[in-house]
Structure formats: C-alpha cells, structure tokens
Amino acid sequence: MTPSPVLTTLLPLLDDLSRDLPQAEHYQRLLLALRACLPCDALALLRLEDDLLVPVAVLGLSPDTLGRRFRVSEHPRLAQVLASRGATRFAADCELPDPYDGLVEGTRGRLQVHDCLGCPLTIDDRPWGLLSLDSLDPARFGHIDLPSLEAFTRLAAATVKACERMNSLTRQAADEHRRAETWRQAARCTPSRELIGTSPAHRHLLKEIDLVAKSQLSVLISGETGVGKELVAQAVHQQSDRRHKPLISLNCAALPETLVESELFGHVRGAFSGATGSRGGKFELADGGTLFLDEVGELPLSVQAKLLRVLQNGQLQRLGSDQECHVDVRIIAATNRELAEEVRAGRFRADLYHRLGAYPLRVPALRERDGDVLLLAGHFLERGRTRLQPSGLGLSQSARDALLAYDWPGNVRELEHLIGRAMLRARANSARSPLPLQLSAADLELTAVATPTTAAAQVADTQLPPGGLRQAVDAYQRQLIETVLSRNQGNLSATARHLQIDRGNLHRLTRRLGLTTDGRTTRRNGPPG
Known part of the structure; x- marks a missing residue:
C-alpha cells in the first residue's frame, strides 16, 4: 500500500526526534514539513513567555521577525488563538489588526485580504505557544484537512517537548528552571533586558x-x-x-x-x-x-x-x-x-x-555578529511600535541591505538610536497614509564609515597652517583638551584619565598651550609663547 503524502512528509520528522540537531533546526524543519502539507505563504512558531510571544522559527516572514516580542494583550488575534482549544481561522474581512503587517515577504505595506489560521500548542496540559499560518490566497484554508492539521499540531507539540527534554539533559534541570523563572520575572519589568542574537x-x-x-x-x-x-x-x-x-x-x-x-x-x-x-x-x-x-x-x-x-x-x-x-x-x-x-x-x-x-x-562588536543586526532592529521596531502606536512597522529590503552593509562603530546602542530616529522620520513622511510604516534606507540615513584610506586622503588634502606641523599639532591638542575638559566640567583629573596621560603632564601641557581651568570652565588665554 502506498503511504499518503501527509504520512510521507511527516515520517522524516519522526526520525528527527531521535537525532541530535540544534533546537532551531528542529523547529525550522517542522515548519518546512507543515508548508509541504498545507501550502501557505508564511508560517511562524511562537513560544509563550508570560504575556510575550517569542518567535523561535519563521518561514516567509522578514528576518527581523525573530527579534520581535509580541505582547499578547496588544495583539487580539494572537490572544484569540491562545484562548481556543483548536484551530482558529480568521475571516478574510476580519477587522482585527494583524501582527504580521509589513512582515510577510512579497508584500509591501499593509497585508491585503488574506487567509489566516492559528493553532495553540499545549504540552503536558499547559499552553506552550502557537503555530500561525498565513496565505495571500483568501480561500486557501477554506477546505482544510482538519485531521491532518490536528495530527501535525500533535507532532509539533511532540517535537517541541523532545527538544526541550534534550536540552535539559545537557544541564541540571533545577538550575535551568530557576534561570527561566528569573528571566520571566525580569522580562515583566524590563523586557528590553534580553540578550538577542543567533x-x-x-x-x-x-x-x-x-x-x-x-x-x-x-x-x-x-x-x-x-x-x-x-x-x-x-x-x-x-x-x-x-x-x-x-x-x-x-x-x-x-x-x-x-x-x-x-x-x-x-x-x-x-x-x-x-x-x-x-x-x-x-x-x-x-x-x-x-x-x-x-x-x-x-x-x-x-x-x-x-x-x-x-x-x-x-x-x-x-x-x-x-x-x-x-x-x-x-x-x-x-x-x-x-x-x-x-x-x-x-x-x-x-x-x-x-x-x-x-x-x-x-562582548563581540555588532559587525562581528553576522545577521544579528536584523534581529535587533526588529526588537527595537517592536518596542517603537508599542510607543508610537502605528498600524504596523517593518523594514524594506533596501533598509535591510543598508543595515547589513553598515559597519556600526557605535554598536547596538547606535542601532537602537538610529531605529528610533528612523521611525520618527517615517511616521512624519507617511502621516496621511493608511499603510503600515515601512522604513527605507533613506529613513535610516546611514553614511559609510571612513576607512583608513579615505581618512589618509582627507589628511593629505588638509592645508597646513603657516607654522607647519608643530602649530597644527598644537591646535589639535588645544581643541581636544578643551573638548574633554568641557565634558568633564573642568575636572583636570578626569580629563587626564580620559586622555590617558599623567595629571601633572596634562597641567603642564595646558599651560604651554595657553589654556587655564577654573573649576567648571575652560578658556583660552591666547597662542602659546
């Protein structure tokens, strides 16, 4: 007897349960098998952590989705799926906001009329998370094979349970539980404290x-x-x-x-x-x-x-x-x-x-963390969405390319501030548009970081003062010391530590350059004699 196509698709997953694969790969193979059984355009597996749904694997959604954290109380579709006992299908004309607006690959702006399906995942009679399926065809799930979907949901729960059990064997179960509990408590107060990256x-x-x-x-x-x-x-x-x-x-x-x-x-x-x-x-x-x-x-x-x-x-x-x-x-x-x-x-x-x-x-620099910039950008975008309350928030392909190409001298802090500025620009530029915000490369306003070659060319083009190199060096030292003194409110000791020189040497240098400090201010007495 020839096995059914569904069984043929699911058998490799059963074999995977006994294989020592990374957890992320287990989950990704699970979504690939589901898409083979139930063709659709986007899938996501999300884990429930208190009031947050954390994406652990996605297909057909932009890479930054993995860095987002969806608060259940702010997303009524996700809340409805979690509250149900079986699959939940949302009508094509459903007015509830879609959490994936601007995130489904192949779409621009707000999701058009589409078919949406969600299934809660329960492990040991406790809610673990959910599976979501989206299709740009509004009739895709109209005649879905419910027994196949139910079987797959059970297999997904078994996969998740097996992965978690295998992970627990590598560390002490009690310690792992206490760590998770501590992080959940911290997340309720400071959700931004998570270390995000893959x-x-x-x-x-x-x-x-x-x-x-x-x-x-x-x-x-x-x-x-x-x-x-x-x-x-x-x-x-x-x-x-x-x-x-x-x-x-x-x-x-x-x-x-x-x-x-x-x-x-x-x-x-x-x-x-x-x-x-x-x-x-x-x-x-x-x-x-x-x-x-x-x-x-x-x-x-x-x-x-x-x-x-x-x-x-x-x-x-x-x-x-x-x-x-x-x-x-x-x-x-x-x-x-x-x-x-x-x-x-x-x-x-x-x-x-x-x-x-x-x-x-x-701690590695952001430029050393391949691809993490998109996850972090998604994380900051979701936080910004909560504050700015736009209908949706996403990254265009040009924005992703720009983020990946940039060198990030200011690392994660620079990325966070840049995303915040870009959201304000995008919101101002599309104030009258009903579409979700899509950040473009222009909104990011990223400029190339100067390389040593370009920096050397700039120095070569600089006109030396009449006094030559000595006067140029003195002028640079004077400007630098003034700036650092101002930042340290005239504190000579703090300035010396910042400049990595001895305090006595700094005092003598300020006198030679014609600078004096009087508490919190710095003033120039004139050119050195």
Missing part, C-alpha cells in the same frame, strides 16, 4: 555566561562602547546563585576622583567637607550580591589599592572610620580599554587587573 559569536558569549555565572569568580567584561556590557553583567548576575540578592552598579567614570572612594566604601560623619552624616557605600549595599563596576579602567590608582584589599579579604573601612566591616560581594567589572596596555603603561595595577580578570568575557 550568530555564532553571540551564541559563544551566551555559553561563556552560562559557564561562569554559577561560579564565584570575578568577571572582567571587555568590548567596544555600545556593545551591551551592562546587559552581560546583568545576565551573569541573574544566572548566578546570588540572583536573589541585589546587583549594585557604579559608573567609575561618572564620579570626580574625590567621591569615588566614598561611593565605594562609604563614609562617616565629618570624614570630609559636606559629610553631614554616615553613609554606607556600594560594597555594603551589594553585600551577599554582586557589584558591577562599569568603566573600571577609570579608577584612580589610589582607589585601586584600597579596592584590591577589599577583594582579597572582604574587609573594608568607611572613610574617616577605624572600624572594619566584612562584606561578601562578587565583582563584575567592565571596560572598553585594553587594561593589559594600561598595566604596562603604569595606569592600572597589575595585581588588581589579575584579580578582576579571573574570568574574562569579551
């Missing part, structure tokens, strides 16, 4: 986080500005045994040198001018938990020595006090500097560097 570089980072989180080792997070070092620190804390204790953060570059020690260790009344009462520092606040030292490379050498003492024996003294107190704190530090170079230059203590860097974590 690139090899990003997956490697997640594995490193998972490996070190359960230990008590100090972690030194390095990476360029804007890559998300603070998010990595939060992930390490949330997956650690200290997650029920506080995570206290301190930006070491945002404080004057005179206040850093007080912020870290606290002070007693009268310890310095303005200390009208006793106050605990960040170490005491983080007792039992984690202290995150951002921009740790900016710490003054005098404070580095005292910090090392606390890390070695857990004992600290508040400023102005002779009494010692014990703290149990795990340190996570972050820097965009090369601390090894700082050590060689004498600007950072070698013993503190090795103590902080017991386990180094490098």
Whole structure:
C-alpha cells in the first residue's frame, strides 16, 4: 500500500526526534514539513513567555521577525488563538489588526485580504505557544484537512517537548528552571533586558555566561562602547546563585576622583567637607550580591589599592572610620580599554587587573555578529511600535541591505538610536497614509564609515597652517583638551584619565598651550609663547 503524502512528509520528522540537531533546526524543519502539507505563504512558531510571544522559527516572514516580542494583550488575534482549544481561522474581512503587517515577504505595506489560521500548542496540559499560518490566497484554508492539521499540531507539540527534554539533559534541570523563572520575572519589568542574537559569536558569549555565572569568580567584561556590557553583567548576575540578592552598579567614570572612594566604601560623619552624616557605600549595599563596576579602567590608582584589599579579604573601612566591616560581594567589572596596555603603561595595577580578570568575557562588536543586526532592529521596531502606536512597522529590503552593509562603530546602542530616529522620520513622511510604516534606507540615513584610506586622503588634502606641523599639532591638542575638559566640567583629573596621560603632564601641557581651568570652565588665554 502506498503511504499518503501527509504520512510521507511527516515520517522524516519522526526520525528527527531521535537525532541530535540544534533546537532551531528542529523547529525550522517542522515548519518546512507543515508548508509541504498545507501550502501557505508564511508560517511562524511562537513560544509563550508570560504575556510575550517569542518567535523561535519563521518561514516567509522578514528576518527581523525573530527579534520581535509580541505582547499578547496588544495583539487580539494572537490572544484569540491562545484562548481556543483548536484551530482558529480568521475571516478574510476580519477587522482585527494583524501582527504580521509589513512582515510577510512579497508584500509591501499593509497585508491585503488574506487567509489566516492559528493553532495553540499545549504540552503536558499547559499552553506552550502557537503555530500561525498565513496565505495571500483568501480561500486557501477554506477546505482544510482538519485531521491532518490536528495530527501535525500533535507532532509539533511532540517535537517541541523532545527538544526541550534534550536540552535539559545537557544541564541540571533545577538550575535551568530557576534561570527561566528569573528571566520571566525580569522580562515583566524590563523586557528590553534580553540578550538577542543567533550568530555564532553571540551564541559563544551566551555559553561563556552560562559557564561562569554559577561560579564565584570575578568577571572582567571587555568590548567596544555600545556593545551591551551592562546587559552581560546583568545576565551573569541573574544566572548566578546570588540572583536573589541585589546587583549594585557604579559608573567609575561618572564620579570626580574625590567621591569615588566614598561611593565605594562609604563614609562617616565629618570624614570630609559636606559629610553631614554616615553613609554606607556600594560594597555594603551589594553585600551577599554582586557589584558591577562599569568603566573600571577609570579608577584612580589610589582607589585601586584600597579596592584590591577589599577583594582579597572582604574587609573594608568607611572613610574617616577605624572600624572594619566584612562584606561578601562578587565583582563584575567592565571596560572598553585594553587594561593589559594600561598595566604596562603604569595606569592600572597589575595585581588588581589579575584579580578582576579571573574570568574574562569579551562582548563581540555588532559587525562581528553576522545577521544579528536584523534581529535587533526588529526588537527595537517592536518596542517603537508599542510607543508610537502605528498600524504596523517593518523594514524594506533596501533598509535591510543598508543595515547589513553598515559597519556600526557605535554598536547596538547606535542601532537602537538610529531605529528610533528612523521611525520618527517615517511616521512624519507617511502621516496621511493608511499603510503600515515601512522604513527605507533613506529613513535610516546611514553614511559609510571612513576607512583608513579615505581618512589618509582627507589628511593629505588638509592645508597646513603657516607654522607647519608643530602649530597644527598644537591646535589639535588645544581643541581636544578643551573638548574633554568641557565634558568633564573642568575636572583636570578626569580629563587626564580620559586622555590617558599623567595629571601633572596634562597641567603642564595646558599651560604651554595657553589654556587655564577654573573649576567648571575652560578658556583660552591666547597662542602659546
């Protein structure tokens, strides 16, 4: 007897259940098999996490869909599917907003009249998520084979359950459950705290986080500005045994040198001018938990020595006090500097560097994360959709190409701000259009990053001043020092750390260049003599 086409399609999936495939590949093969059984234009498998539906596999939808998070309370179609016991078909003229407006490949703008079908997935009598099917043919699902669909839904649930069980065998089940619960609680308050990406570089980072989180080792997070070092620190804390204790953060570059020690260790009344009462520092606040030292490379050498003492024996003294107190704190530090170079230059203590860097974590730059830019763009677009309330929000092909071609010197932070600006431009340009917003390359306004070759050509075309190279260098130094001094509100020590030179050398250089600092302002006295 010849097996039915449906059975022929499903048999390979049954074989897949016993194969050691990545979870994403299992899910993708599941959607391919469903499309072979029930031809359609777009499919999605979404996992339910509290009030969020997270896409785990898509076909026929734009790549940025995987970075989106659909809040059930904001999408009535998805809510209706989850509330049903079987398949839900939406009429072609259904007025409920479609969550995939602007996302179905081959369409531009709002989805035209189409056929839409959704099936909830239940595992062990608990809702796990849903399958959605969309067809541009409004009559596609009119005569659907319900037994085949029911069989496939059960197979999909079995696939999901098998994948989750195989994953649980690679790590301790209790730890995995606690991690998931912690992330779900965090997502309710701060949904933007998720680390999103599927690139090899990003997956490697997640594995490193998972490996070190359960230990008590100090972690030194390095990476360029804007890559998300603070998010990595939060992930390490949330997956650690200290997650029920506080995570206290301190930006070491945002404080004057005179206040850093007080912020870290606290002070007693009268310890310095303005200390009208006793106050605990960040170490005491983080007792039992984690202290995150951002921009740790900016710490003054005098404070580095005292910090090392606390890390070695857990004992600290508040400023102005002779009494010692014990703290149990795990340190996570972050820097965009090369601390090894700082050590060689004498600007950072070698013993503190090795103590902080017991386990180094490098966060890859966005340009190193193949394809993740589209997922992150989709994530920021969905957040923007919630704020701006447009009928739909998507990326045109030209916008995707531009995002993938750009070098991202400002990394994820630059992408987030760029998407926000682009949404405002697109909304202003299409204020009277009923179609969903489609961001174009023009809305993004991306410009090419200057390469060393082009930069050298610009220098070659620059006209030197009459005084030649010396005067040109002095003019550049004067402008740079003025700018950094202004950013640091006239603080000479902070400016010296930013410029990576000794404070005394900076003071002599400002005098030679004819600059003086008077507290919070900088003024030029005239050309140097």
